[in-house]
Amino acid sequence: MTKTAEHILPPVLERSNLLGWMRRNLFGSWTDALLTLIGVWIVYWAASGLLRWALYTAEWKVIVVNARLLMIGQYPIEQVGRLWIWLGFLIFLLGNSLAIWGRGSRIAPALLALPAAMAFIFPFGADPRKWLIAMTVIGLIGWGLGRVKPEALKRSVIAGWVISLPIIILLTYGLSKSEASIVPIVRTNLWGGLLLTFLLTVVGILFSFPIGVLLALGRRSELPAVRWFSVGYIELVRGVPLITILFMAQLMLPLFLPEGWTVDRVVRAMVGITLFSAAYLAENVRGGLQAIPKGQFEAAAALGLSGAQTMIFIILPQALRLVIPILVGQFIALYKDTSLVAIVGLLDLVGIARTVLAQPEFLGLQREVYVFISLIFWTLSYGMSYVSQRLEERLGVGIR
Amino acid sequence: MSDGPIIKVEDVHKWYGNFHALKGINVEVKRREVIVIFGPSGSGKSTFIRTLNRLEEHQRGRIFVDGIELSHDVRNIEQIRSETGMVFQQFNLFPHLTVMQNIVLAPIQVRKWTKQKAEETAMQLLERVGIPEQAYKYPGQLSGGQQQRVAIARSLAMQPKIMLFDEPTSALDPEMIKEVLDVMVELAKSGMTILAVTHEMGFARAVADRMLFFDKGEIVEQGTPEQIFNAPKEDRTKLFLSQILRH
Numbered sequence: 001m002t003k004t005a006e007h008i009l010p011p012v013l014e015r016s017n018l019l020g021w022m023r024r025n026l027f028g029s030w031t032d033a034l035l036t037l038i039g040v041w042i043v044y045w046a047a048s049g050l051l052r053w054a055l056y057t058a059e060w061k062v063i064v065v066n067a068r069l070l071m072i073g074q075y076p077i078e079q080v081g082r083l084w085i086w087l088g089f090l091i092f093l094l095g096n097s098l099a100i101w102g103r104g105s106r107i108a109p110a111l112l113a114l115p116a117a118m119a120f121i122f123p124f125g126a127d128p129r130k131w132l133i134a135m136t137v138i139g140l141i142g143w144g145l146g147r148v149k150p151e152a153l154k155r156s157v158i159a160g161w162v163i164s165l166p167i168i169i170l171l172t173y174g175l176s177k178s179e180a181s182i183v184p185i186v187r188t189n190l191w192g193g194l195l196l197t198f199l200l201t202v203v204g205i206l207f208s209f210p211i212g213v214l215l216a217l218g219r220r221s222e223l224p225a226v227r228w229f230s231v232g233y234i235e236l237v238r239g240v241p242l243i244t245i246l247f248m249a250q251l252m253l254p255l256f257l258p259e260g261w262t263v264d265r266v267v268r269a270m271v272g273i274t275l276f277s278a279a280y281l282a283e284n285v286r287g288g289l290q291a292i293p294k295g296q297f298e299a300a301a302a303l304g305l306s307g308a309q310t311m312i313f314i315i316l317p318q319a320l321r322l323v324i325p326i327l328v329g330q331f332i333a334l335y336k337d338t339s340l341v342a343i344v345g346l347l348d349l350v351g352i353a354r355t356v357l358a359q360p361e362f363l364g365l366q367r368e369v370y371v372f373i374s375l376i377f378w379t380l381s382y383g384m385s386y387v388s389q390r391l392e393e394r395l396g397v398g399i400r
Numbered sequence: 401m402s403d404g405p406i407i408k409v410e411d412v413h414k415w416y417g418n419f420h421a422l423k424g425i426n427v428e429v430k431r432r433e434v435i436v437i438f439g440p441s442g443s444g445k446s447t448f449i450r451t452l453n454r455l456e457e458h459q460r461g462r463i464f465v466d467g468i469e470l471s472h473d474v475r476n477i478e479q480i481r482s483e484t485g486m487v488f489q490q491f492n493l494f495p496h497l498t499v500m501q502n503i504v505l506a507p508i509q510v511r512k513w514t515k516q517k518a519e520e521t522a523m524q525l526l527e528r529v530g531i532p533e534q535a536y537k538y539p540g541q542l543s544g545g546q547q548q549r550v551a552i553a554r555s556l557a558m559q560p561k562i563m564l565f566d567e568p569t570s571a572l573d574p575e576m577i578k579e580v581l582d583v584m585v586e587l588a589k590s591g592m593t594i595l596a597v598t599h600e601m602g603f604a605r606a607v608a609d610r611m612l613f614f615d616k617g618e619i620v621e622q623g624t625p626e627q628i629f630n631a632p633k634e635d636r637t638k639l640f641l642s643q644i645l646r647h
């Protein structure tokens with residue numbers, strides 16, 4: 001007896017509940033069960049130790065007392081509002097973007113509620129508390145607007161991201177020397193902590209990206225001079241550690257400038273980080289370029305597109321999409337590598353941590369301080385990695 | 401000028417390293433002429449057709465397309481390419497762009513058309529090749545036959561004077577060959593100048609004005625489909641035809 005096709009039903013899926021899942025995946029056999037138990041024991045042993053330390057032994061006072069130093073360094077307290085304003089601007093854009101592009105992302109409100117949650121959990125002063133709550137409110141407003149009018153907002157949100165770096169720099173640095181100005185200049189030697197780490201990272205990423213792409217293209221150029229320059233640059237920079245480049249940027253950059261010019265130490269570090277990152281980025285992008293089949297170049301050429309048009313519209317979009325995971329990995333590494341500027345005397349998160357630990361009353365509290373800054377590094381790194389995964393999913397549509 | 405040949409190929413040679421791939425090709429193509437190029441694998445058919453829009457560079461001889469000589473002048477090359485459509489065996493659609501974006505890209509960027517004009521034209525072309533409903537899909541979501549029809553529409557969007565086809569049906573499953581050939585036949589009947597490398601002898605019989613038989617980098621024999629199929633002169637042509645017509 002054969003059944004007609006209509007009568008054949010798909011196999012019933014095993015209903016998955018927690019117990020069923022556990023039996024299948026964790027206790028499928030004797031060895032599985034043994035490994036599971038050992039694993040659970042190790043995790044319990046490590047976590048309980050850490051928790052006991054975090055809750056009973058650790059002296060978190062060092063963080064509470066130095067919270068502002070760790071976040072923004074010596075940035076004058078009466079000017080801090082400027083930083084909150086650009087942070088609010090970024091969070092507003094983030095809310096918009098999560099609503100417009102993060103379709104169905106349920107974590108968005110939770111993410112935006114984080115600042116307010118921090119305000120309640122941690123013993124901040126009244127001022128930061130107000131600001132933190134404001135951040136959540138602004139973020140949720142942005143998110144709500146994005147949900148209501150996603151299409152109408154798209155362009156202005158993109159424009160917002162584009163002008164965000166100039167706004168950040170402008171607000172952080174200031175406009176006028178006069179004290180009377182609303183945004184008087186705050187010299188970079190007062191920048192520090194997470195603020196400095198963040199700025200070094202963002203500038204490093206945004207500037208090394210175009211430079212790296214140009215170097216990658218230069219390496220494939222038909223003009224020998226351009227090709228040799230690109231290859232020479234990439235191989236030279238990749239052959240030395242970042243720390244030496246940072247030292248050279250501090251010591252040698254002034255030699256290239258006209259007499260009497262000085263370049264800010266933070267700017268020097270930014271230049272060093274950017275030039276370093278660009279070389280690696282170039283190699284990663286080159287990998288993407290090599291993966292594009294010859295037929296794509298030929299089809300573009302056959303349509304009469306110029307070399308530049310072919311690159312911009314056909315090759316780079318595909319090549320960059322292929323290397324998003326690698327690039328994000330590189331950017332996360334860059335973010336963590338900015339901590340090396342502590343060695344050339346800048347007070348980024350790690351630099352500030354060392355000054356905090358040098359204060360007599362906090363001697364011996366390395367554990368608390370380094371665990372805390374690790375947590376900060378981890379949070380933002382994980383954020384980048386999360387965004388990149390979303391980006392990949394979004395851009396993966398229709399690829400071959 | 402409009403009466404002269406649209407393509408003039410004089411004693412064209414091409415080497416890959418020491419390998420002599422084209423050994424003195426001479427051809428003149430009239431406007432509205434449909435030419436089928438056939439011959440054994442490796443005989444230089446692709447190389448020849450690709451010299452006509454300079455995807456390959458020839459090293460001796462001269463090529464004129466619509467009165468412009470192909471030389472190192474990039475301007476001339478881009479001009480000729482924008483007036484010469486090419487359809488590839490592997491389709492070569494741009495996978496990151498929708499069907500619509502594939503078609504309008506070159507008219508907007510090269511011809512400087514407005515988006516609206518380009519999209520209207522694209523829609524008409526998609527109707528002509530029979531897949532208007534696929535306009536907003538990505539190439540990866542289409543069958544091979546549909547992709548090749550998009551590729552044809554993409555070329556036609558530049559309003560070319562000449563269409564080059566390099567084995568457009570060789571990568572297709574048998575049931576999809578006809579839908580692509582139908583489009584090509586319609587195109588041939590509309591008066592387009594066509595050079596097609598293909599072994600679809602039905603297509604050649606139906607619309608070719610002339611057939612060129614390539615072997616070992618040379619044009620061994622040429623003639624109308626009747627001459628080629630009914631009275632081939634050269635032994636090599638006879639042998640090759642007997643091989644491909646047997647099934």
Ligand SMILES: Nc1ncnc2c1ncn2[C@@H]1O[C@H](COP(=O)(O)OP(=O)(O)O)[C@@H](O)[C@H]1O
Nearest residue numbers: 416419421439440441442443444445446447448
């Ligand atoms: N890029 C290349 N480099 C070296 N040899 C090539 C290249 N392209 C084609 N050839 C050689 O030139 C000959 C003609 O190739 P082709 O024009 O592709 O043949 P057909 O299209 O008739 O099959 C072949 O022997 C092939 O191996």
Ligand SMILES: [Mg+2]
Nearest residue numbers: 445446447567
């Ligand atoms: Mg071929």
